[in-house]
Structure formats: structure tokens, C-alpha cells
Amino acid sequence: MDRIILHIDVNNAFLSWSALYLLKNGFPYDIRDRYAVIGGDKSKRKGIVLAKSNKAKKLGIKTADTLYSAKQKCKNLEIYPSNYEWYLKMSKQLFNLLSKYTNEIEIFSVDECFLDYTNIKKLYGNEITFAYKIKEEIKNTLGFTVNIGIANNKLCAKMASDFLKPDNVHTLYQNEIETKMYPLDVGDLFGVGKKTKEKLKNIKINTIGDLANADYKTMYRLFKNQGVELIKKARGIDDSLVVYWKVEPKGIGNEITLKEDIMTKEELYPYLFSLSEHVGLRIRKQNKYAYVVVVTLKNNHFKRYNHQRKLANPTSSDEEIYKIACSILSEMWQDEPIRLIGIRLDKLTTSKIRQISLFDKDTSLNVDVLEKLMDEINDKYGSQVIKKASTDQKKLFHKRLK
Numbered sequence: 415m416d417r418i419i420l421h422i423d424v425n426n427a428f429l430s431w432s433a434l435y436l437l438k439n440g441f442p443y444d445i446r447d448r449y450a451v452i453g454g455d456k457s458k459r460k461g462i463v464l465a466k467s468n469k470a471k472k473l474g475i476k477t478a479d480t481l482y483s484a485k486q487k488c489k490n491l492e493i494y495p496s497n498y499e500w501y502l503k504m505s506k507q508l509f510n511l512l513s514k515y516t517n518e519i520e521i522f523s524v525d526e527c528f529l530d531y532t533n534i535k536k537l538y539g540n541e542i543t544f545a546y547k548i549k550e551e552i553k554n555t556l557g558f559t560v561n562i563g564i565a566n567n568k569l570c571a572k573m574a575s576d577f578l579k580p581d582n583v584h585t586l587y588q589n590e591i592e593t594k595m596y597p598l599d600v601g602d603l604f605g606v607g608k609k610t611k612e613k614l615k616n617i618k619i620n621t622i623g624d625l626a627n628a629d630y631k632t633m634y635r636l637f638k639n640q641g642v643e644l645i646k647k648a649r650g651i652d653d654s655l656v657v658y659w660k661v662e663p664k665g666i667g668n669e670i671t672l673k674e675d676i677m678t679k680e681e682l683y684p685y686l687f688s689l690s691e692h693v694g695l696r697i698r699k700q701n702k703y704a705y706v707v708v709v710t711l712k713n714n715h716f717k718r719y720n721h722q723r724k725l726a727n728p729t730s731s732d733e734e735i736y737k738i739a740c741s742i743l744s745e746m747w748q749d750e751p752i753r754l755i756g757i758r759l760d761k762l763t764t765s766k767i768r769q770i771s772l773f774d775k776d777t778s779l780n781v782d783v784l785e786k787l788m789d790e791i792n793d794k795y796g797s798q799v800i801k802k803a804s805t806d807q808k809k810l811f812h813k814r815l816k
């Protein structure tokens with residue numbers, strides 16, 4: 415059965431989201447309808463364009479242009495500051511909305527994700543109808559527009575969402591690759607950077623179609639293994655899976671009834687250690703990781719109580735479980751005789767890849783997401799430009815999240 419993958423991408427994310435923030439705070443106009451950009455630090459000459467309105471785009475202003483050159487292109491250009499805290503909120507709202515339909519969502523960046531529709535098609539019907547429906551739902555409930563690409567794999571879904579913007583749904587099924595993708599400039603192929611593009615143009619590979627039909631030997635000579643990968647990509651071949659967290663409520667636990675009541679928490683440590691080994695082994699056997707560690711105690715009056723700790727990154731390591739359990743024990747210790755002790759691992763996940771879950775309410779995850787956002791900006795636009803501002807921003811966030 416062919417897979418059906420959707421790629422959902424927010425149009426001019428930072429600018430749209432800032433527009434909503436400003437409107438919400440009484441700003442008199444919608445900056446999406448003006449010659450506007452979101453800039454790096456305005457006071458620094460090195461500030462760059464992080465996002466632009468469609469009007470600004472029509473004047474030739476591009477993402478990563480310096481603010482100086484952007485102003486040359488448009489004398490009345492309005493520059494607004496970025497607001498990462500707000501962007502994270504909007505991002506989370508988007509992914510929460512989508513997670514109503516499936517948990518098979520891979521967050522690709524702060525404003526993009528892949529959704530595996532294959533298994534839910536029987537529930538929601540035709541994927542194109544579904545895409546239009548969620549596009550409208552996002553617009554009506556969250557106030558911003560998205561592009562949705564539909565294809566049989568992630569690569570083509572991502573390519574499709576990049577076709578005519580904004581507020582559109584496009585398909586790029588297997589049988590549409592030659593007509594819809596081959597005519598595009600080779601630089602438009604996902605993963606082809608500036609340098610690769612130049613090298614390809616030097617050997618007269620101008621379109622994605624040229625690359626798809628390129629000679630393997632020549633490509634290998636020039637690009638080694640990447641050359642073969644490039645040809646595969648140009649042909650729209652991609653087997654990578656949508657990687658998502660699957661959280662299961664059922665936990666793994668072990669308890670020990672003690673031969674005699676234990677009076678000090680230090681005496682309980684060896685029991686905790688042995689329990690950590692037990693549950694650790696069981697969870698690893700199932701190839702799972704736990705988001706939550708719970709310690710249970712029963713006192714000499716048969717009163718049971720427990721404390722738990724939620725982790726930013728799930729674990730399956732004995733040592734980590736033991737350390738966390740000891741610290742939980744200290745928190746809950748009431749200096750009374752203990753008859754039973756137990757450890758339970760909860761909120762298990764099957765994915766082996768440590769990925770950020772935006773659906774989680776744990777604030778420490780927000781920091782991870784923020785860091786991912788910063789990494790992304792640095793990747794895209796060069797660390798020298800953003801570094802200082804982002805470091806400051808991070809500190810600010812850590813403070814606010816505390």
C-alpha cells in the first residue's frame with residue numbers, strides 16, 4: 415500500500431505570528447498587509463530579515479537579506495522585532511490541533527511537521543479533502559495560514575508544500591513527479607544547498623529533471639556517495655519514516671515487601687538499586703523508555719503513598735532510574751518505619767530516537783524546543799548573525815520558565 419504523508423508548513427511563520435501578537439495587543443493594523451519584515455536586532459547593522467510579508471516579498475526582499483539591503487529595496491519598509499516566546503506558543507497550538515487527528519506527527523521545525531495519513535485514511539477519508547479541512551480549521555481557530563503538501567513520502571510532501579504559497583494544498587504523488595517536479599530549478603530540490611547548486615549548474619544540470627537523468631558515473635566522480643543520493647532525491651525517492659513518539663499509559667513496576675520494617679532512608683538505597691535494575695531490564699527488553707519515575711512506600715500502618723518525577727528526556731538506564739528514585743525518596747521521606755518499597759516507570763514511549771514532544775506540558779521541554787528553534791535559525795542564517803541575541807534570549811527564557 416502506498417504511504418500518504420502530509421507536510422504542513424506555516425506561511426511566513428514569524429511574520430504571521432508576530433502579526434497576530436500585535437493585533438492581540440491593540441496594534442492598529444495587520445502587518446501581513448504591509449511592507450513589513452521581522453528583523454534580527456535592529457540596532458545592529460548586521461541585522462537580517464527573518465521573515466517577510468507577501469507585499470515585501472513582491473519587492474524582492476528575501477529571508478536572510480540584511481536589513482540594510484531590504485531597506486534599499488523598499489524605502490517604507492517596517493521592521494518588527496522577533497518574539498520567540500510567542501512563536502513557541504503558536505507552534506504548540508498548531509501541533510496540539512493536529513494531534514487531535516493522529517499522534518503520528520513528526521515535528522520537523524517550529525513551523526513545520528509531517529503527518530502520516532496512511533493509517534487514518536479509513537477514519538477521515540480522502541486526504542485532499544482532509545488537508546483542505548485542517549487548513550481551514552487552522553486559519554479559523556488559530557488565525558494564520560499554512561501550506562499543505564501531500565505525497566507518498568516525506569521528501570515529496572515537503573517539496574509539494576513549497577509550491578504556490580500561501581494558503582494552499584498541493585499534491586506530488588509518485589505519478590506527478592515528472593510533470594510537477596522535473597521542470598523546477600535544481601536549487602529548489604530539498605537538501606540542495608548553494609554550493610551544490612553551483613557545482614551542478616557548472617555541469618549543465620539546471621533542473622531537477624536534469625539531475626534525475628544525470629549520469630551516475632559523472633555524479634559519483636564529482637560528489638561521491640552524495641551524488642547517487644542526489645539522483646535518488648531528484649527522482650522523488652525517499653523511504654524515511656515519519657518519526658513520532660507513541661506514549662503508552664501502561665507502566666512497568668516492581669515492589670519489594672521488606673522482611674522487617676526499615677527505619678532510615680539510607681537503608682532503603684540498596685533496595686532501590688535492585689528495583690532500578692529490575693524495572694530497567696524490563697523496559698529495555700521491551701525497547702521502551704519512560705517519561706515518569708514513581709517511587710511507592712508503604713508504612714508500618716499499611717498506608718501507601720507515592721511520589722513521581724517527570725523527565726524531560728525519557729530513560730531506560732538503571733543508573734539514571736536509581737539516581738532519580740533516590741532523589742524522589744528524599745523528597746517524600748517522612749521518617750517513619752517502611753514495610754514496602756516500589757518503583758514504577760510510567761508514560762512509556764517506543765521510539766528510540768530522542769525527540770522533543772511539543773504535546774507535553776512539562777516546561778523543561780519548552781526549553782528544548784526553544785533551543786531547537788535557535789539551532790534552526792543559526793543553521794539557516796549563519797551563527798555569527800544570531801548567536802548573541804539567541805544566547806540572551808535563551809537566558810531570558812530559562813528565567814521565565816523557572
Ligand SMILES: [Mg+2]
Pocket residue numbers: 423424425426427525526
Ligand atoms: Mg514555514
